[in-house]
Amino acid sequence: MTRSEAAAIFARLLAEKNGDTISTAANTKFADIPAYxxxxxxVKYLSNNGITYGKSKTIFAPNDAITRAEFTTMAVRFFDVYGDGDAEIMEQFSGFNDVSSGYWAAEYIKYAALHGWINGYGDGSFRADDEINRAEVVTIVNRLLGREADEDYIADNLRKLNTFPDVSRKHWAYYAVMEAANAHTAILGDSESWSK
Structure with missing residues (x-):
């Protein structure tokens, strides 16, 4: 996923929530973003809302792959999280063995982990500088928005739903992808159920 694609995700979500319309052409402070x-x-919408940032004051690097740390930072800024977090998750979280307190995104990673939006790997690492993949992005966005797939509905209505040949039911992010790829009306209770 590129930095510009990540910006599009968060800008669309925020604009929908705020009832805003985003201009299709905009001049930004970044020299590497053409107005059209x-x-x-x-990018301009997120920049105006203090969510996005560049590689420098004048370079955004829109076509660069976004890293796990960069995406997590954008997600935390998007959600404006500096709250209490989930107590059960907070008790279990002991940090990532490869994210030092001096790392530029350490606090963002910590807050996202305390809220249960991100997980590390089985070896205790986070791999902050690795490129994030689309399945990880979908999973994080669903978690921070409190979205959860209705597994029973999916099983009963699979032929009606958008599916992808490269994301089988055995894929670790299958239900996160299904949640994001299929329009539905959510009925919230102890868990989310779908009504189409």
Whole structure:
């Protein structure tokens, strides 16, 4: 996923919540974003809301792959999280063995982990500088928005739903992808159920 694609995700979500319309063409402070690039309006919208940032004051690097740390930072800024977090998750979280307190995104990673939006790997690492993949992005966004797939509905209505040949039911992010790829009306209770 590129930095411009990540910006588009968060800009669309925030604009929908705020009832805003995002300009399709926008001048930004970044020299590497043409005014008519498909993502210029998204980057400007997020920049105006203090969510996005560049590689420097004038370079956004829209076509660079976004790292796990960069995406997590954008997610935390998007959600404006500096609250209490989930007590059960907070008791279990002991940090990541490869994210030092001096790492530039350490606090964002810590807050996202305390809220249960991100997980590390089985070896205790987070791999902050690795590129994030699309399945990880979908999973994080669903978690921070409190979205959860209705597994029974999916099983009973699979032929009606959007599916992807490269994401089988055995894929670790299958239900997160199904949640994001299929429009539905959610009925919230102890867990989310779908009504289409």
């Amino acid at each position: 690039a498909w993502y210029s309006g998204y």
